[in-house]
Amino acid sequence: MKQNLHPKWNHAAKVTCACGNTFTTGSQQDELHVDICSNCHPFFTGEMRFVDRQGRVDKFMQKMNAAQAKQAAQKNKKKKDEVVESAPTESQDTLTYKQILQVEQTKLKNLAKNRQPTEKVQKAA
Numbered sequence: 703m704k705q706n707l708h709p710k711w712n713h714a715a716k717v718t719c720a721c722g723n724t725f726t727t728g729s730q731q732d733e734l735h736v737d738i739c740s741n742c743h744p745f746f747t748g749e750m751r752f753v754d755r756q757g758r759v760d761k762f763m764q765k766m767n768a769a770q771a772k773q774a775a776q777k778n779k780k781k782k783d784e785v786v787e788s789a790p791t792e793s794q795d796t797l798t799y800k801q802i803l804q805v806e807q808t809k810l811k812n813l814a815k816n817r818q819p820t821e822k823v824q825k826a827a
């Protein structure tokens with residue numbers, strides 16, 4: 703074996719898991735700390751459990767809550783719009799396809815009109 707080339711190999715490196723389990727393995731290091739081992743990994747325990755090291759679940763939940771709040775706000779806004787618009791045309795089932803298209807197009811136009819001022823404000827700020 704060539705001299706001063708090969709790293710030191712520890713045949714009994716102590717591995718300590720976050721669950722408290724310890725075992726030995728071969729490693730260049732004397733001591734290892736791991737977050738999960740065969741004693742506590744969901745695959746081996748059969749237990750359904752989230753292993754969340756970097757707060758990804760929390761981040762996802764925050765994003766989802768924000769999205770749901772936004773959706774709820776939009777729904778409320780839409781309901782108000784629909785109440786105003788649907789009042790004159792109560793029987794939408796009897797409308798022709800062309801009339802339905804016109805109603806949808808006016809809705810879209812109104813949405814576009816409402817959006818433009820806010821976008822300008824955001825660009826200016």
Ligand SMILES: [Zn+2]
Nearest residue numbers: 719721739742
């Ligand atoms: Zn473990």
